[in-house]
Amino acid sequence: MxxxxxxxxxxxxxxxxxxxxxxxxxxxxxxxxxxxxxxxxxxxxxxxxxxxxxxxxxxxxxxxxxxxxAPAPGDKVLEIGTGTGYNTALVTRRTGPGTVTSLEIDRTIADQARQRLHAMGVRARVLTADGEQGDPTGAPFDRIVCTASVRHIPPAWLRQLRPGGVLVAPLDSPAITVRMTGTGPGAAAGRPVATVEFMRLRGQRTARPHTDLGWPADIDAQRWRDYEVHADQHGQRIFLRRDRPEG
Ligand SMILES: C[S@@+](CC[C@H](N)C(=O)[O-])C[C@H]1O[C@@H](n2cnc3c(N)ncnc32)[C@H](O)[C@@H]1O
Structure with missing residues (x-):
């Protein structure tokens, strides 16, 4: 799809x-x-x-x-999945030179993107690294964006997102984009904002039962807008808003 x-x-x-x-x-x-x-x-x-x-x-x-x-000028941004570097260039244009760290797991792709961005005069840090670990040395980040889909939000991203910061990532399945706000150390909450299909992060290609990933057993993909997503160091919980757990 x-x-x-x-x-x-x-x-x-x-x-x-x-x-x-x-x-x-x-x-x-x-x-x-x-x-x-x-x-x-x-x-x-x-x-x-x-x-x-x-x-x-x-x-x-x-x-x-x-x-x-919605990155603002001066925001510190972590991007996961550099690919061609196109998105990196767009974000850097908005937030300013030296504000974006982009992680790419594939060495050849990372090297090409780094050279391309350098040739264009875009000052962004491109690291060859597993993006699931984020970048502890650069944290905390005001914005975290992943351009590959995940089945679960990696705990490192939650630890590295500043409270009030924004995380946007494709989460599947069903294939949705979630926008989450940092709610405290190592935690974030938010909602699906769009449906989308992305290739997955390398470490998250293997299918897992929905219930292991915090989804309810009876997911209604048609009602994707009505779900809420909470994640912290213990995992993620995804539920219809009317079923919001206490506390
Ligand atoms: C859809 S592409 C990204 C497109 C990119 N944003 C652009 O503007 O061209 C997804 C990228 O994520 C990379 N990727 C997959 N797993 C990764 C991981 N664990 N850490 C970092 N990058 C990863 C892939 O190698 C691929 O280049």
């Missing part, structure tokens, strides 16, 4: 051979561009089949997530 308003395309692009077509594709609003397949096992000029493991997300989704993140 593609996010609402986005299309799936698996036509390979060859930027060097057909730069015009490539440039046009880069600026399409509603089409994600896949930039890596099977964690890089498929070479860039190989067949467009396999599991999509990195992309530049559908631009309408990127903008929607940033709207919910």
């Amino acid at each position: 593609a996010p609402p308003g986005c299309e799936r395309s698996v036509r390979p692009h060859r930027p060097r051979q057909d730069p015009k077509r490539w440039l046009k594709a880069v600026y399409l609003l509603r089409t994600p561009l896949i930039t890596q397949i099977d964690d890089g096992a498929v070479p860039p000029d190989g067949p467009a089949s396999g599991t999509f493991t990195s992309s530049i997300s559908c631009i309408t989704v990127v903008i929607e997530m940033l709207r919910h993140l």
Whole structure:
């Protein structure tokens, strides 16, 4: 399933051979561009089949997530999933040079993004690291955004989000984007703000029973807007607002 308003395309692009077509594709609003397949096992000029493991997300989704993140000039931002560095550049443009730390697990992708951002004069820290651990040395952050989906919100992000700070991440399934506010040390609460489908963080690809992930046993995906998401160091709890637990 593609996010609402986005299309799936698996036509390979060859930027060097057909730069015009490539440039046009880069600026399409509603089409994600896949930039890596099977964690890089498929070479860039190989067949467009396999599991999509990195992309530049559908631009309408990127903008929607940033709207919910609402970073302000000077905010310290942690981004998980650098990919091409496109989102990193957009956020840095808003928050200012040296304010964004972006974590990318794939060394080749991280190196390329770092070089690309440097060439564009964008001053952001791109680290090759498992984003589930966040960046303890840079914490606390005013904003945390993840551009890959998670089944559970990693506790490190909650510890590194300042109280009152905002965390935006795709959480599945059902595939939703959640916007959470830091409520105290290591805790946050919020709501789904959109439906979306993203590739998953590497460490969260394996399916787990919903009830292990804090969802009710009888999820009603049609009512995604009515859920509330609470997370702390003990795990996450997702419930319909009318079923809000006491305390
Ligand atoms: C949808 S892409 C990100 C798109 C990116 N924001 C952009 O603007 O191009 C998701 C990225 O998350 C990365 N990723 C997956 N698991 C990760 C993890 N545990 N830590 C950091 N990055 C991870 C993937 O390698 C991939 O590049």
